[in-house]
Amino acid sequence: MxxxxxxxxxxxxxxxxxxxxxxxxxxxxxxxxxxxxxxxxxxxxxxxxxxxxxxxxAKPIVTPPNAPRQPIFFSHVVHAGSFHIACQYCHTEARRSEYAGLPSVERCMGCHKIIGATDNPEIRKVHDYWARQEPIPWIRIFKMPEFTYFPHKAHVRARVECQTCHGPIERMRVVGADVGPQLASDILHLVGLRPDPRPLTMGWCLDCHRRENTKPDRNAPLDCVACHH
Ligand code: HEC
Ligand code: HEC
Ligand code: HEC
Ligand code: HEC
Ligand code: HEC
Known part of the structure; x- marks a missing residue:
C-alpha cells in the first residue's frame, strides 16, 4: 500500500x-x-x-479528461502503481513492434484464476470473458489518424519513457487523455500566436524530434515519408 x-x-x-x-x-x-x-x-x-x-x-491520483467507461473497472493505480507490475509485462509488443498491444484475457487469468477470483464482481467479469473465449472490448484512447505511422519500438529502444507521451498512467484509476487538434489552439495560431502544439499532433511529434536531434547520436526523422508512408 x-x-x-x-x-x-x-x-x-x-x-x-x-x-x-x-x-x-x-x-x-x-x-x-x-x-x-x-x-x-x-x-x-x-x-x-x-x-x-x-x-x-505516494503520489496523488490523477484524473485525466475524456476517460471512457471501460467494460471492466481495470485500475492502473492498483496494477502498475500499488503492485508495481511493469508496463511491458502487459504491453508486451512495445519494444518489438509498431503497437504496444493490450494484454489477452489469458494473461489476466494468469493471475486472476486465483487473485480476487471469489469475491470481486469486476474480476468475475474477466472469468466470464475467459469462459466465453471472448476478448475484452476495451475502448481505445490514444489514436493517430490512419495516414500516419507511429512505431513504439523506435521510441522504447531510444528510452523515451511511456509517461513522456501518455502521462502518469500508474496514477490513473481510469485512463483518459487530452489529445489531438483543438479549435482554441487553431484560433490562437490564426491570430499569429504560437501556443505549444497539442499532444499527439504533428507539431508535437516534430518538436520532440528536433529537440532530440540536438543530442549526440540521435536521428529522429523530420522528413514527411518517415511518418506518412
Ligand atoms: C496488468 C496489466 C497492465 C499493466 C501492468 C499496465 N497496463 Fe496499461 N493497460 C492495460 C489494460 C487492460 C488497458 C486497457 C484498459 C484501459 O484503458 O485502462 C491498458 C491501457 C493502457 C493505455 C491506453 C491504451 C489506449 O487505448 O490508448 C496506455 C497508454 C497504457 N495502458 C500504458 C501503460 C503504462 C505506461 C503502464 C506502466 C506504468 C501500464 N500501462 C501498465 C493493462 C496494463
Ligand atoms: C501479474 C498479475 C496480474 C495480472 C497479469 C493482472 N492482474 Fe488484475 N490484479 C492483480 C492484483 C495483485 C490485484 C489486487 C488484488 C487485491 O488487492 O484485491 C488485481 C486487481 C484487479 C482488479 C480489481 C482492482 C481494479 O483494478 O479495479 C481487477 C478488476 C483486475 N485486477 C482486472 C485485471 C484484468 C482485466 C487484467 C488483464 C488485462 C489483469 N487484472 C491482469 C494482479 C494482476
Ligand atoms: C513517443 C511517444 C510515445 C511513447 C514513448 C509511448 N507511446 Fe504508446 N502511444 C503513442 C501514440 C502516438 C499512440 C497512438 C498510436 C496509433 O494510433 O497508431 C500510442 C498508443 C498506445 C497504446 C494503444 C495502442 C497500441 O499501440 O497498442 C498503448 C497500449 C500504449 N501506447 C502503451 C505504451 C507503453 C506501455 C509505452 C512504454 C513502454 C508507450 N506506449 C510509449 C505514443 C507513445
Ligand atoms: C514525426 C512524424 C511526422 C513527420 C516527419 C511529418 N508528419 Fe505530417 N502528421 C504527423 C501526424 C502524427 C499527423 C496527425 C496529427 C495531426 O493532424 O496533427 C500528421 C498530419 C499531417 C497532415 C494532415 C493535417 C490535418 O489537418 O489533418 C498533413 C497534410 C501532413 N501531416 C503533411 C506532412 C508533410 C508535408 C510533412 C513533411 C514536410 C509531414 N507531414 C511530416 C506526423 C508527421
Ligand atoms: C518525446 C519525444 C518524442 C515524441 C513526442 C515523438 N518522438 Fe518519434 N522519435 C523520438 C526518438 C528519440 C526517436 C529515435 C531516434 C533515434 O533512434 O536516433 C524517434 C524516432 C521516430 C521514428 C523513426 C523510426 C525508425 O524506425 O527509425 C518515427 C517514424 C517516429 N519517431 C515517429 C513519431 C511520430 C509519428 C510521433 C508523434 C505521434 C513521434 N514520433 C513523437 C522521440 C519522440
Whole structure:
C-alpha cells in the first residue's frame, strides 16, 4: 500500500472496496467514521508498513479528461502503481513492434484464476470473458489518424519513457487523455500566436524530434515519408 496516496485509502474506507474496483468484502464506513477519524486510521495503518511508509513516494491520483467507461473497472493505480507490475509485462509488443498491444484475457487469468477470483464482481467479469473465449472490448484512447505511422519500438529502444507521451498512467484509476487538434489552439495560431502544439499532433511529434536531434547520436526523422508512408 506504500505507493497509494491517503486519498485512495480514504476512498476505500469511506466508500468501500468497490469505489476503487476492489472487492465489496471491504464495506463502506462513511456512516460510522468521520473524516478526522479516517485520517487517524490511515495514519495508524501507515505505522505498520514494512518497509516504512515514505509520504513523498505516494503520489496523488490523477484524473485525466475524456476517460471512457471501460467494460471492466481495470485500475492502473492498483496494477502498475500499488503492485508495481511493469508496463511491458502487459504491453508486451512495445519494444518489438509498431503497437504496444493490450494484454489477452489469458494473461489476466494468469493471475486472476486465483487473485480476487471469489469475491470481486469486476474480476468475475474477466472469468466470464475467459469462459466465453471472448476478448475484452476495451475502448481505445490514444489514436493517430490512419495516414500516419507511429512505431513504439523506435521510441522504447531510444528510452523515451511511456509517461513522456501518455502521462502518469500508474496514477490513473481510469485512463483518459487530452489529445489531438483543438479549435482554441487553431484560433490562437490564426491570430499569429504560437501556443505549444497539442499532444499527439504533428507539431508535437516534430518538436520532440528536433529537440532530440540536438543530442549526440540521435536521428529522429523530420522528413514527411518517415511518418506518412
Ligand atoms: C501479474 C498479475 C496480474 C495480472 C497479469 C493482472 N492482474 Fe488484475 N490484479 C492483480 C492484483 C495483485 C490485484 C489486487 C488484488 C487485491 O488487492 O484485491 C488485481 C486487481 C484487479 C482488479 C480489481 C482492482 C481494479 O483494478 O479495479 C481487477 C478488476 C483486475 N485486477 C482486472 C485485471 C484484468 C482485466 C487484467 C488483464 C488485462 C489483469 N487484472 C491482469 C494482479 C494482476
Ligand atoms: C496488468 C496489466 C497492465 C499493466 C501492468 C499496465 N497496463 Fe496499461 N493497460 C492495460 C489494460 C487492460 C488497458 C486497457 C484498459 C484501459 O484503458 O485502462 C491498458 C491501457 C493502457 C493505455 C491506453 C491504451 C489506449 O487505448 O490508448 C496506455 C497508454 C497504457 N495502458 C500504458 C501503460 C503504462 C505506461 C503502464 C506502466 C506504468 C501500464 N500501462 C501498465 C493493462 C496494463
Ligand atoms: C513517443 C511517444 C510515445 C511513447 C514513448 C509511448 N507511446 Fe504508446 N502511444 C503513442 C501514440 C502516438 C499512440 C497512438 C498510436 C496509433 O494510433 O497508431 C500510442 C498508443 C498506445 C497504446 C494503444 C495502442 C497500441 O499501440 O497498442 C498503448 C497500449 C500504449 N501506447 C502503451 C505504451 C507503453 C506501455 C509505452 C512504454 C513502454 C508507450 N506506449 C510509449 C505514443 C507513445
Ligand atoms: C514525426 C512524424 C511526422 C513527420 C516527419 C511529418 N508528419 Fe505530417 N502528421 C504527423 C501526424 C502524427 C499527423 C496527425 C496529427 C495531426 O493532424 O496533427 C500528421 C498530419 C499531417 C497532415 C494532415 C493535417 C490535418 O489537418 O489533418 C498533413 C497534410 C501532413 N501531416 C503533411 C506532412 C508533410 C508535408 C510533412 C513533411 C514536410 C509531414 N507531414 C511530416 C506526423 C508527421
Ligand atoms: C518525446 C519525444 C518524442 C515524441 C513526442 C515523438 N518522438 Fe518519434 N522519435 C523520438 C526518438 C528519440 C526517436 C529515435 C531516434 C533515434 O533512434 O536516433 C524517434 C524516432 C521516430 C521514428 C523513426 C523510426 C525508425 O524506425 O527509425 C518515427 C517514424 C517516429 N519517431 C515517429 C513519431 C511520430 C509519428 C510521433 C508523434 C505521434 C513521434 N514520433 C513523437 C522521440 C519522440
Amino acid at each position: 506504500n505507493p497509494l496516496p491517503d486519498e485512495f485509502l480514504a476512498n476505500v474506507i469511506l466508500n468501500g472496496g468497490t469505489a476503487e474496483g476492489l472487492a465489496p468484502t471491504m464495506p463502506a464506513f462513511a456512516a460510522y467514521l468521520g473524516d478526522g477519524q479516517v485520517r487517524r486510521v490511515i495514519r495508524y495503518i501507515r505505522t505498520l508498513a514494512d518497509p516504512p511508509f515514505v509520504a513523498a513516494a
